[in-house]
Amino acid sequence: MRYQQLFEVKRDNNQLAYIPFVLLGDPTADLSLAIIDKLVESGADGLELGFAFSDPVADGPVIQQASLRPLANQFSVKDGFNEIAAIRAKYPNLPLGLLTYANLVFAQGINEFYKQASQAGLDSVLIADCPVQERALFSGSADNHSIESVFIAPPDANDETLQLIAQNSQGYTYVLSRKGITGTEVAANQASSDFIRKLRDYGSAPLVQGFGISEPEHVYQAAEVGVDGIITGSAIVKLINQHYNKPQDMFDAIGHYAQTMANAAHQAHDKRKEGLINVDSRNNQATAVGYGTAS
């Protein structure tokens, strides 16, 4: 329900939702909570939270490197759910999603995992290595505990798969900007309007675009093609990788960056209307006129 409310409000205000991703317990349990506060204060409309996993096949080098910290600190799944419960207590209306890998869900006992997720106050779970075709193993338990199951729509999925994703993804559908793994090394592509239209036609939940989105330009492209929100993951995690030994520098960098991206998401449609952004879809290039970009 929180996602539905969020996207209704955003649509009414002609804004994109900004949903940053961070790993739970990174760089430490306490600092992680402070980072969350910083993100919310800087304009995040929801959060995507990750459990560190030993074998993150969907992740690029930035998140792989970050994952080593919670693992080295023995930050457990239970610790993660405790952190989520603390975030929920503080932000009762903020949509909270979990991004995890199948084995972490499986190892707890699938039903038990979703029970804990629900008790902690999560809204959704996205399993990075569970395609919509394999949903049966998890979806019953998710439904029983009122956790929304989010699926990923890749740019070159066939119509049959897109339909399956649109029908099954709850809360929102995670739209991929490009192939590959998470990371800022390869920038986002503008999604094709055909792809977006198909997902809408099949009745998809709101569309949130991620993978390779690290600059306001990418947000303007996403706005142009008509998605409902954007996710940045590796861009923020990279700042944690760079500054985790100097917490104040880390908070400043994250605050500045998150604010820039939140502003881009919230103002993209207005700026387009005012002619302040020229999006050249042929070259997938967007340029903001008179708008500062992050790093």
Place this chain on the structure above:
Amino acid sequence: MNTPLSKENNFQYNGAYIGQYGGQFVPQILMPALQQLEKAFEDSLLDADFQQQLNQLLSQYAGRPTPLTECSSFAKTDKVRVFLKREDLLHGGAHKTNQVLAQALLAKRMGKKRIIAETGAGQHGVATALACALLGLDATIYMGAKDIERQAPNVFRMKLMGAKVVAVDNGSGSLKDAINEALRDWAASYDSTHYLLGTAAGPHPFPKMVKTFQKVIGEEAKQQILEQVGQLPDAVIACVGGGSNAIGIFADFINDKDVRLIGVEPAGHGLDSDAHGATLLKGSEGIIHGARTQTLQTTEGQIVESHSVSAGLDYPAVGPEHVHLMKTGRAEYVGITDQEALDAFQELSRTEGIIPALESSHALAYAKKMAITAQRSMNIIVNLSGRGDKDLAHVMELIKHKAVN
């Protein structure tokens, strides 16, 4: 726990699953690649041209059929005869070449010009490099940084045959991390690239496909033992890392219920130590590298590192069909320690003039144990999955340090 052997089709794949194991637990982005591969694989089975091309490569290039050699004295007693299926004589020095040639042909059939592969000890990397050299494909091999140090001659072999070897530093820097890295590459490159997975693990269709392309080992062995002794063997023994040589020699015997199928896992420093790779015996169910299978993990579900003296068995997961064979009771799985394998390595060299791979030495060691305790006469086939040349430097070092006699 064990479900009874009821239906004949108990051991057939049902879609992506064998029993409740297998599946396609990969990022959504990889599904089109797996679907395309599955279709190409199923089509190839019905395509006489493809089969003929593959059979020709196997016989004229790789050297099939390989012999079945009866041991003159190794593990021999007045009751027990031991036969070796000589995959060590296959071109490339191990069974790996069988399925690599087949997958490389499939890649060509799909119009893919670039091959990526993971390798632990380097045997699968070498097999991939030779197939790509032969068939004009571009090869990139992901290999753990630690393994690159341990397996310098194989790294040189791969490079000599034109493959690019990429060191994987992240994670534990070994085989599982090389698989992760290959999967990451594939997620961005599958339009032009085939991932040539080296064992009967990973997401569907790999376990079924690798089994299909390795089952020639068991088919030949069955025919050969019937010719040589006039009856089916009492037991077939093979080592199990990911499980490709084992499933290859087991496959044609699965319906012969009187033939014992025995998989030998690396017990490392001992099954009760924390340094082994006995995924089936000591691991638990989980989801790793695209499959629901058995894995070595913490109670939290983090995958842990395995250990074995033999790099080819040093893998913390296993092919899903072996889990099914174990849970149904159709196959037995046992452990052999590093030391027992090293002893068998030296004994086979001394008694038969055959230097086995350290991987295969695990199967040999178990055959020896069985022979000593045999109460009745029996014929045992051991899959000699590879030759030991690649292990010489390693074993020399171990002997020098008096780890072995």
